[in-house]
Amino acid sequence: MIASLGSKEATWKGEAVGGMPTGHTARPGFMSHRLILGRTMYVRPVPIRGRPVWEVIGEYIQALKDLSTKILDKLTEGLGLPKGYLTETDLNKDDVLTINHYPPCPKPSLTIGLPTHTDPTLINLVHATPLDVPGLQLFKDGLWFDLETTPDSLFVFIGNQLEVISNAKLKAPPHRAVTNAEKPRTTSVYFVNPAMDCVVEPAKVLLEADNDRPLYKSFKYGEYFKAHTGAIGDRHDILEKGNFTIKY
DSSP states (O other): BOTTOOOOOOOEEEEEEEEEEOSSSSSEEEOOOEEOOOSBBBBBOOEETEEEEEHHHHHHHHHHHHHHHHHHHHHHHHHHHOOTTTSSSGGGOOOEEEEEEOOOOSSSTEEEEEEEESSSSSEEEEEETTTOOOEEEEEEETEEOOOOTTTTTTTEOOOHHHHHTTTTOOOOOOOEEEOSOOOOEEEEEEEEETTTTEEEEEOOHHHHHTTTOOOOOOHHHHHHHHHEEEEOOOOOOOOHHTBBBBOO
């Protein structure tokens, strides 16, 4: 579903994926149900605890927007970028909230929720429920690790665009979602994206300060997004496979 910030109307647009095989690839299938929320839609006035759904969703999205801005401001400061570099430009132009539901799967070893990927974004904010059902896994040092969910917390993921801007000082981590044989699991994921025509490149101020060579080419975000969404199978190495890196 795509929801409008500050609007009283929105449209439900659902994408359902149920136990889909990966076709000609040799990987297992994956299973999830996805609801996408963006900026321009109409939501049927279904009440949530007596309040219109658009009102509840709008407040939730605005809270995530405010939180993501604070996080990006801190990342800007930590990287040594000029104030507003990540929040007051087209690098932070579009935002999308997706709701992913993973029903119980009788054979978790054969079916995953989402395949291995990094995110094509600036950053993501992830909230998962229930707390006692693991599902999000991070790949590190050749192994998969379960990420433990704690109350009143969100996961913050670095996306590929921030990896490029930081010239790999910050790396987008490969991760995936796995299924559970007995219990369902639901996540909300808030994606912070550049505008499609925004030019993404290693920040020149960082390259000059550290006397570094750029590790990535300059490109429009829409070019990367097309390569990412058009990829078949795992999507954790699009920067390399899509020819967005510079080899010396």
